[in-house]
Amino acid sequence: MIDNLDKKALEHFRGYVVRKDLAPLIKGGANVPTFVLEYLLANTCSTEDEQKINVGMENVKSILRDHYVIPEESSLIQSKLREKGRYKIIDKVSVDLDPQRDRYWANISNSNIKRANISDELVKKHEKMLLGGIWAIIDMEYDPMISIGSSVYPFVVKDINPIQLSSYDAGKLAAKRKEFSKDEWMTLLLRSAGYEPGSEGLDDRKQSLLLMRLIPLVEANFNMVELGPRSSGKSYIYKEITPYALLISGGQGTVAQLFVNNTTGRVGSVGEWDAICFDESTDKLFKDRDAVPLMKDYMESGSFSRGGKTGEIAGHASVIYNGNINQPVETVLQTSHLFSPLSDEVNHDTAFLDRINLYLPGWEISKFSPDNFTRHYGFSTDFFSEILKAQRKTTYYEVIDKYFSLGHHLKQRDSKSVRKTISGFIKLLHPDGNFTKEDIREYLVVALEMRRRVKEQLKRIGGMEFWDTNFSYIDKETQEEFFVTLPEERGSDLIERNPLPPGVCYTATSDGNTNALVKIEVVAVKGSGKLNITGTNNNQVKENIKNTYNYLRANEKNILTEQRSLKGYDLNIQISNLLGAYISEGIGSAVYVAIISSIYNKNLKAGLAVLGNLSIGGAIEQSLHFADKVTLLSDNGAKTVLVPIGNINELTTLPASVFEKADVPFYGNSQMLLQKAVE
CATH class of the missing domain: 3.30.230.10 (Ribosomal Protein S5; domain 2)
Structure with a gap:
């Protein structure tokens, strides 16, 4: 059932919003990236007219059936191009500069076409083809007369219609944000990520936790841990919601892949992606032993050095460690600490763990039921991912200083973590830069809790070095000091507060x-x-x-x-x-x-x-x-x-x-x- 927020989203973002339950209906029968599907749906189904939606879905299915290329069909597609001379396909196209010949070459991914001809004008018009490539509807031609020396290069990219946004205007988004209340905007963001706020089990607290999964996508060099039960969507955001995040399976991270290949000098994933998510971080994280000190260096400063000729190399990727907790959190706290489920490579390394900005209590997010996934309108994935990416260029690091100061127990890393978390909240909920003192207070309390959770576990591991965990903030106007506690620490005293039984x-x-x-x-x-x-x-x-x-x-x-x-x-x-x-x-x-x-x-x-x-x-x-x-x-x-x-x-x-x-x-x-x- 369409609601007022759906109507508002359609009014202000028509063409950029889509009913979020439509893509899974099509995806079930076609292995198509979500952002490709939602791009097509947004162009044909961005309406509240049910009949037009049905027609649009059939059109999308028809387009996919006729033009979407799966890798197994690459030879067939090349054959059709040769026989027909011209053919329209949906595929990923990237471009490389060939300086020896002073020209560009296009590479078509699923179609397995290398070195296709492409004009300088098309490359200048869609520069993202040079930055890893874009998905597009591509007009291809076949011309066997094109040759360089004795080599024939018959494939030609004649025109492209990008499926990912070829341009994005942050100013327009900021102007439209004023049309929505804070609660409406938060609901729209969560629906865009696939959730339905207010459904059973998703109260205000859990909505806030779900929103925090997006902070690494808007805040550069942000380090986060989330441990919780299975089937609670910990990795979904980084796999399906944005093409700018990389999901790495446990134990697959190599130094060359993550940081730099000393042989080629090519910078690894930390320089290429907005976020790197280590899935199943309770298993082995890295293939190479020297990846841990490099990661510690990178998580601290956003740069690293591997020696040799590479020197100091900077990256901007945020790092997320996800994993499962198989026991109730109360049991874990009674016998160990909340980092203990992580890989043995890092779960007692206080220097590594102290670089975590935010520990999200995933055990508070229960397994999702079908009702927790939205059937309402949200931003199409390509537009949503551009919203998130664009925010990485701004910062609100100093904004709390206008209203609040931090308690004396917060050291440099604590303050940095709290400030980055608050900055992330503002970018998500106030892309127009308009917020109130009470907004900042709300984000400050949550940020203090998420960093204190890190510090409390460090104290359990490292003792007195991390004793200062009594986090607080001071209202500059009233000079009143407020202390922030942790939900899992309340009432969890292991020592009985009543007179002790004999013996x-x-x-x-x-x-x-x-x-x-x-x-x-x-x-x-x-x-x-x-x-x-x-x-x-x-x-x-x-x-x-x-x-x-x-x-x-x-x-x-x-x-x-x-x-x-x-x-x-x-x-x-x-x-x-x-x-x-x-x-x-x-x-x-x-x-x-x-x-x-x-x-x-x-x-x-x-x-x-x-x-x-x-x-x-x-x-x-x-x-x-x-x-x-x-x-x-x-x-x-x-x-x-x-x-x-x-x-x-x-x-x-x-x-x-x-x-x-x-x-x-x-x-x-x-x-x-x-x-x-x-x-």
């Missing part, structure tokens, strides 16, 4: 590279003094537990009552790794309070975590990698973190955000530890 305590371990959040559970049952340890194979961790147990047994007269002697209990101690790769040593103090609270059936304080280790003689050992551990615990729900007195001089190394979430009292001996731990 339960939390701690953290770190070896300087890998941090782990650890839950200790002790169950004391009547028995004969046996000790059973489960959940860890680490001998040092087991040694911590045994030393703590032996200290208790040697000093139980001073610590336990006669009725609570360890000889009368079997202790089952379960060690659980809630977050991180593996558990390292240094958990004795937490084990100590867990054992005693289990034996006495006493609750420990709400949200309690304990750092430090007990020697077999009862000495309190200083906690190594102190700041990493305390930050990890406070970020995951700890309200009180008991730490050894030996760490008191390191208190100033803790980020301010820790003290906003947790108390950090010290203890100097095992008696003080118990006093401060028990509820």
Whole structure:
């Protein structure tokens, strides 16, 4: 059913809009690029008259049947040209300059025609033929009398009618944008990409996420990750919506293909395409090992150097990494980090991951149903892709400075990422450059969230180097500061905020590279003094537990009552790794309070975590990698973190955000530890 926005689109963009459900009906029976189909449909079906649409579709089918060339028919097409002398085809035509002969040659792709004659006038009229080629309706002729030396070149491009736009006027689009409200324009953009906003499952939040898939197409050198479920259209945009994006299957990226061929000197994909999408990035990304450092260099600066004679080479392609998450995001966060599904080449490389401008939470976009695809009018693909491409020439990098400043936790890469995301939103939704302060605030909040998601995962991987994740912005007019949170972090505290059950305590371990959040559970049952340890194979961790147990047994007269002697209990101690790769040593103090609270059936304080280790003689050992551990615990729900007195001089190394979430009292001996731990 046609709606008011359809009528408005037809009124202002007739000839450039098409009903988006028509192309799939034809494409199902013909392997034709979407932009070719929609070009033909826009020229014949850009109307609300159903009868004219049906006639137009039949015309398109007839044109395709008679003139569209499939590669298997190339010899037949060449034969028809020879027999008839003249023939009209639909194919891709590109042009090369032959400087030795001072002339142009045309190459016809599917027809497999090389070195066809073409006039200088046609080349000047359609210069995109020199930039990789264009799809066109081509008038071909066959003249066996044309020769150069002893070679005959009988094929002639007499005239072409481009299927892709041969010219584009950004000024006209900006003028027409004024005729649409912001909501109408966003709906028109999403319909142009094939979606139907407002359909079941596509609420305002998901519409915003879908729109962000277009940012790499309007913003040069923009780096994005999207991980989510299968069949949610992650790669569709870059495969079907624009001829200016390249989709690379997992493991197929080579240095020569992506960057530069040292033999020929030819610049690779980063210099030829507007966007490069690595599909299935959970598999191997690159064929060549040295592609990773080159990609890091390129993602940072938009240029790279491979040595030799090539020097510094610039590119403008944005880079997108898509892949699947096979577990609920809550499970991933409890056991690892949100970059972990990516290829092993990069999923722990903090220098690589820190160059990601935007992490789109694809798990929020459910699998598409037929109702999520629009049946309304949207821009034809060729026109839509030109709209997106034209916006890459402008920037709104500094626009937030008029209204807002960024909080002190945002470093240079964070600020750059936020600014580029906002610039992308403005280009998409305000191509006329007209926007309000509240528009910028809306885009700023989303941009902060998408970059903070990157930083939070870096903190999980790299520890204190990335502690500053408390992202905020300040309204320059009111000087009020606003903080931005992440949906997946809300209510996901791993440490219980209620009084801890008897025998339960939390701690953290770190070896300087890998941090782990650890839950200790002790169950004391009547028995004969046996000790059973489960959940860890680490001998040092087991040694911590045994030393703590032996200290208790040697000093139980001073610590336990006669009725609570360890000889009368079997202790089952379960060690659980809630977050991180593996558990390292240094958990004795937490084990100590867990054992005693289990034996006495006493609750420990709400949200309690304990750092430090007990020697077999009862000495309190200083906690190594102190700041990493305390930050990890406070970020995951700890309200009180008991730490050894030996760490008191390191208190100033803790980020301010820790003290906003947790108390950090010290203890100097095992008696003080118990006093401060028990509820």
